[in-house]
Amino acid sequence: MTTISTSTSAFYERSTMDLASLRAEAEKLQASLSSGQRLTRSSDDPVAASRMRQLSRADSLSTIDTANAARAAGDLQLTDGALATFAEYVTRVKELATQAANGTLTDAQRAGIGQEISAIRDNVIQLANARDSAGGALFGGQSAGDAYSVQPGGVARYDGTASAADLPLGDGQSVSPALTGPQFLNFSANGTPTDLMAAMKLLGDALQAGGAGAQAAAQDGIAAMNAGIDAITTAQTVVGSRLSWLDLTAERRSDLGELRSSEENEVGGTDIASTVARLQQTMTVLEASQASFVKLANLSLFSLLN
Amino acid sequence: MASDLLSIGRSGALAARVALDVTAQNIANASSEGYVRRSVRLEEVSSSGGIGTIGDISLSGVRLDRVVRNADLFRQAEVRRTGADAARADAEVAGLENIEVAVEQSRVYDAMVKFEGSLQQLVGDPTSSSLRANVIEDARTMVGTFNIAASALDSVGTGLRFEAGDAVSQTNTLAQELARVNLRLARAADATSDQTALLDQRDSLLQQLSAFADVSTAISPADGTVEVRLGGASGEKLVSGGAAYQLGMTTAGNGTITFDVAGVAVAPAGGSLAGKALALVKLADVHLKLDQVANAMASAVNAAQAAGVSLGGTAGAAVFGGSTATGFTAAGLTLSLTDGAGIAAAKAGEPAGSRDASNLNALRGALAAADPTGRMDGLLFDISGTVAGRKVTRDALQTIAGNARVSLAAQAGVDLDGEAANLIRFQQAFQASGKVMQTAKDIFDTLLAIR
Numbered sequence: 176m177t178t179i180s181t182s183t184s185a186f187y188e189r190s191t192m193d194l195a196s197l198r199a200e201a202e203k204l205q206a207s208l209s210s211g212q213r214l215t216r217s218s219d220d221p222v223a224a225s226r227m228r229q230l231s232r233a234d235s236l237s238t239i240d241t242a243n244a245a246r247a248a249g250d251l252q253l254t255d256g257a258l259a260t261f262a263e264y265v266t267r268v269k270e271l272a273t274q275a276a277n278g279t280l281t282d283a284q285r286a287g288i289g290q291e292i293s294a295i296r297d298n299v300i301q302l303a304n305a306r307d308s309a310g311g312a313l314f315g316g317q318s319a320g321d322a323y324s325v326q327p328g329g330v331a332r333y334d335g336t337a338s339a340a341d342l343p344l345g346d347g348q349s350v351s352p353a354l355t356g357p358q359f360l361n362f363s364a365n366g367t368p369t370d371l372m373a374a375m376k377l378l379g380d381a382l383q384a385g386g387a388g389a390q391a392a393a394q395d396g397i398a399a400m401n402a403g404i405d406a407i408t409t410a411q412t413v414v415g416s417r418l419s420w421l422d423l424t425a426e427r428r429s430d431l432g433e434l435r436s437s438e439e440n441e442v443g444g445t446d447i448a449s450t451v452a453r454l455q456q457t458m459t460v461l462e463a464s465q466a467s468f469v470k471l472a473n474l475s476l477f478s479l480l481n
Numbered sequence: 482m483a484s485d486l487l488s489i490g491r492s493g494a495l496a497a498r499v500a501l502d503v504t505a506q507n508i509a510n511a512s513s514e515g516y517v518r519r520s521v522r523l524e525e526v527s528s529s530g531g532i533g534t535i536g537d538i539s540l541s542g543v544r545l546d547r548v549v550r551n552a553d554l555f556r557q558a559e560v561r562r563t564g565a566d567a568a569r570a571d572a573e574v575a576g577l578e579n580i581e582v583a584v585e586q587s588r589v590y591d592a593m594v595k596f597e598g599s600l601q602q603l604v605g606d607p608t609s610s611s612l613r614a615n616v617i618e619d620a621r622t623m624v625g626t627f628n629i630a631a632s633a634l635d636s637v638g639t640g641l642r643f644e645a646g647d648a649v650s651q652t653n654t655l656a657q658e659l660a661r662v663n664l665r666l667a668r669a670a671d672a673t674s675d676q677t678a679l680l681d682q683r684d685s686l687l688q689q690l691s692a693f694a695d696v697s698t699a700i701s702p703a704d705g706t707v708e709v710r711l712g713g714a715s716g717e718k719l720v721s722g723g724a725a726y727q728l729g730m731t732t733a734g735n736g737t738i739t740f741d742v743a744g745v746a747v748a749p750a751g752g753s754l755a756g757k758a759l760a761l762v763k764l765a766d767v768h769l770k771l772d773q774v775a776n777a778m779a780s781a782v783n784a785a786q787a788a789g790v791s792l793g794g795t796a797g798a799a800v801f802g803g804s805t806a807t808g809f810t811a812a813g814l815t816l817s818l819t820d821g822a823g824i825a826a827a828k829a830g831e832p833a834g835s836r837d838a839s840n841l842n843a844l845r846g847a848l849a850a851a852d853p854t855g856r857m858d859g860l861l862f863d864i865s866g867t868v869a870g871r872k873v874t875r876d877a878l879q880t881i882a883g884n885a886r887v888s889l890a891a892q893a894g895v896d897l898d899g900e901a902a903n904l905i906r907f908q909q910a911f912q913a914s915g916k917v918m919q920t921a922k923d924i925f926d927t928l929l930a931i932r
Binding site for chain 1: 595597606
């Protein structure tokens with residue numbers, strides 16, 4: 176016959192161990208429910224914790240990408256607006272040049288038209304020196320000062336850098352948030368390279384000077400303004416496609432963000448239903464253990480012996 | 482005929498009294514730590530016939546042979562061995578958890594991500610003074626978190642070494658106590674209550690000792706004295722007879738600890754001393770890796786910074802200071818650039834106020850290549866993975882140790898129900914012996930009544 180020997184202290188020690196471990200389990204489940212997080216510290220699940228860190232890093236960098244994209248979109252919209260104004264000015268100058276090309280006009284009338292063209296040119300130079308959302312020259316690339324400066328003799332000179340900086344949009348994508356002046360103000364008219372300001376100056380000066388060459392200069396001016404309109408329209412297309420590229424990357428970013436947050440929830444969040452069920456199960460077992468412990472602890476031979 | 486009914490009854494009553502006393506002692510000590518259940522062994526007193534008295538009946542009742550101590554040496558050794566393992570794992574996990582908290586709660590990783598983010602944001606507008614100030618402030622926060630992590634690790638190390646020092650002095654106290662018990666055991670008479678109490682004390686001291694280090698014991702069968710060796714059967718003698726040898730602790734330059742007994746090096750494999758030594762080794766490793774992360778971050782930023790020009794058009798100055806001969810350390814890292822304008826976003830040769838961000842992009846590229854943030858994640862993963870793994874080991878060892886303790890308690894502990902039954906049994910035996918004496922008196926009276 177085998178006898179199972181048990182001593183009072185062994186009974187208490189065993190019961191304490193069992194009850195304590197059940198209680199610890201219930202408390203852990205409760206903590207996970209109340210915080211909504213499965214992980215209270217990295218060592219609960221090192222792999223999941225590392226994944227959570229990487230996800231939150233991607234999240235925080237993506238927020239900055241969003242800010243950068245918004246800044247790029249703002250600058251591109253400013254560029255778009257400026258380009259539309261440029262186009263209006265060029266159209267107006269073309270109208271004036273067409274009037275001046277009319278052979279019935281007197282020199283005085285042509286000089287008046289030439290003055291208006293010169294005034295428009297001043298506006299064009301000011302517009303070319305427009306500022307972006309950060310206060311830098313919108314069409315000056317990366318230069319610190321203005322994009323164009325007026326030299327003695329009235330010639331407008333480009334002072335900016337050759338290209339504008341690219342702005343990163345995350346995932347290795349980037350966008351150039353602005354155009355430089357020469358990218359849309361330089362064109363070639365009547366076979367020679369020139370820029371809008373120079374062409375307007377040439378036209379305005381010739382009309383104000385009057386004389387025999389004025390009508391021919393007006394004819395050349397019409398051709399130059401046509402080329403100018405072409406250059407500006409091309410630039411508008413470029414800006415439009417960049418804006419739609421920004422929209423695309425924004426969509427992609429928000430998709431990725433959704434993926435990340437659903438993965439974060441999956442990796443680090445509490446599954447409420449199963450956790451509550453497990454908590455209930457643990458509580459039931461704990462209650463039963465406590466009840467049976469009290470019953471067994473009360474069961475002493477001493478209370479029965481009289 | 483050499484029997485005496487009255488004296489037989491008296492011896493029976495005396496034996497029952499002793500048994501009742503032992504039972505009462507058991508009940509009183511039912512929850513005493515280290516108390517081993519006693520039982521009495523009784524022996525019949527009788528003699529065989531001598532010359533001329535062959536065939537005689539010679540009954541003299543009962544006597545107390547010895548008080549038996551129901552200790553199982555194997556189970557006690559198991560409790561000590563598994564207890565030492567559990568104590569080692571417990572101490573190691575506690576130390577490792579503190580290391581994990583020190584690195585994780587200092588939020589170095591989050592600060593590094595923020596610094597990265599503010600650099601990325603600066604690309605959007607390299608001349609913005611507010612974005613530049615943001616970079617400097619995030620760098621300041623990052624330097625602060627590195628310093629906090631380093632000092633938190635240092636204080637974990639100080640705490641661990643303090644506890645280890647305390648454990649060493651407690652081990653020495655226990656060893657001296659054991660030596661004294663050994664001396665008294667050598668003089669105690671066999672099977673007396675004095676000896677059993679001393680044996681209880683010996684076993685309890687051994688069990689306490691095993692919480693600090695793994696001890697191997699050799700118990701003398703002659704007098705119950707114990708020889709204790711620290712660090713396995715081939716370890717150094719800690720207690721031998723009445724002599725206790727001094728356990729010492731030495732701290733190395735990197736904060737790890739080693740032990741010696743009377744000058745001879747020992748390496749305990751169990752107990753809290755071993756656990757703390759292991760945790761300190763991991764701590765030194767983590768500290769080194771944290772320094773490497775800080776060094777990778779600071780040297781990448783400083784090198785890229787030197788290649789560009791600041792907003793004022795001057796050559797970029799170092800962002801981080803506190804470099805030593807072996808590079809930057811997490812504890813010594815400082816922020817030497819405090820003006821946001823000093824960030825060298827533009828490449829060399831650019832004029833003052835340039836919006837060029839190519840050097841800033843080079844800096845970000847250098848950071849991405851050195852990837853200190855990824856290495857920090859790796860370090861956190863390393864620590865937390867170690868903690869998670871050791872926790873599993875600890876839980877297993879604690880279960881084993883708990884079972885060993887329960888099994889010893891089941892064998893050596895007091896069962897109150899059993900004692901209640903014994904109480905009744907010995908009470909009845911006492912009453913029966915009393916009845917025997919009553920009968921002897923009646924017989925004597927009968928004889929006297931003959932006229």
